[in-house]
Amino acid sequence: MDRRDFSVAAAAALAGVASGLPGAALAQAKQPQEGIEYITLDKQVGVDAPAGKIEVIEFFWYGCPHCNAFEPRFAPWAKRQPAEVVVKRVPVAFRDDFVPEQRLYYTLEALGRVDDLHGKVFQAVHANHENLSREDLILAWAGKQGLDAAKFKELYNSFSVATKVRRATQLQTAYKVQGVPSIGVAGRYYTDGTLAGSMDRLLQVAEFLIGAARKTR
Numbered sequence: 001m002d003r004r005d006f007s008v009a010a011a012a013a014l015a016g017v018a019s020g021l022p023g024a025a026l027a028q029a030k031q032p033q034e035g036i037e038y039i040t041l042d043k044q045v046g047v048d049a050p051a052g053k054i055e056v057i058e059f060f061w062y063g064c065p066h067c068n069a070f071e072p073r074f075a076p077w078a079k080r081q082p083a084e085v086v087v088k089r090v091p092v093a094f095r096d097d098f099v100p101e102q103r104l105y106y107t108l109e110a111l112g113r114v115d116d117l118h119g120k121v122f123q124a125v126h127a128n129h130e131n132l133s134r135e136d137l138i139l140a141w142a143g144k145q146g147l148d149a150a151k152f153k154e155l156y157n158s159f160s161v162a163t164k165v166r167r168a169t170q171l172q173t174a175y176k177v178q179g180v181p182s183i184g185v186a187g188r189y190y191t192d193g194t195l196a197g198s199m200d201r202l203l204q205v206a207e208f209l210i211g212a213a214r215k216t217r
Helices: 008-016 022-028 065-079 096-111 114-127 135-144 149-156 159-174 199-215
Strands: 054-060 085-091 182-185 189-192
Touching: 054 065, 054 159, 054 199, 065 114, 065 199, 085 096, 085 159, 096 114, 096 135, 096 149, 096 159, 135 149, 149 159, 182 199, 189 199
Parallel strands: 054 085
Antiparallel strands: 054 182, 182 189
16 A cells, blocks of 8 residues: 555455465466566565575555455464464565554564454554654553553664664565565565455465475575
């Protein structure tokens, strides 16, 4: 979303994000087409995953309704991946006012609270209509989650979080992210909701690209 909105068909497909297993469906689906459902990058992106691992990145924005709808689908899919696949999330910043939410994500990561609070951020923004676009608003939200305010603020403004935000921007640029949610695989491949056409198909394409990366290791 934002740089390039999903097509009407992709948006309508959000209603079906809870159905089926993409891995099983891919066996019966048409093989994804390069240049149509995914892109092979001209220049390979450096990965942070250890040698022998396949890095998969989900690019997202807390304010994106499509990312909100995708998260309940993506989270269990990510947990099902084998040990050789390293899945991570990267918050994007298409504008400067996205940066506070980037810092929010990496602060939760530093606290080891992504698993239980990442979904609650989406809920706060999309169900409760809370504004989390500024540090003071984010700190107030963190306090309501029972987090230590002083520790949260320290991490939020830390060098380590700032470094991760810069890295997120570098990855977003290197993968040429046009919309979210989107997925980068092994520093070689990129796909998103518009290219894939639906949320289910997005995960099917990701499965295919993981397989392609596995063959070229």
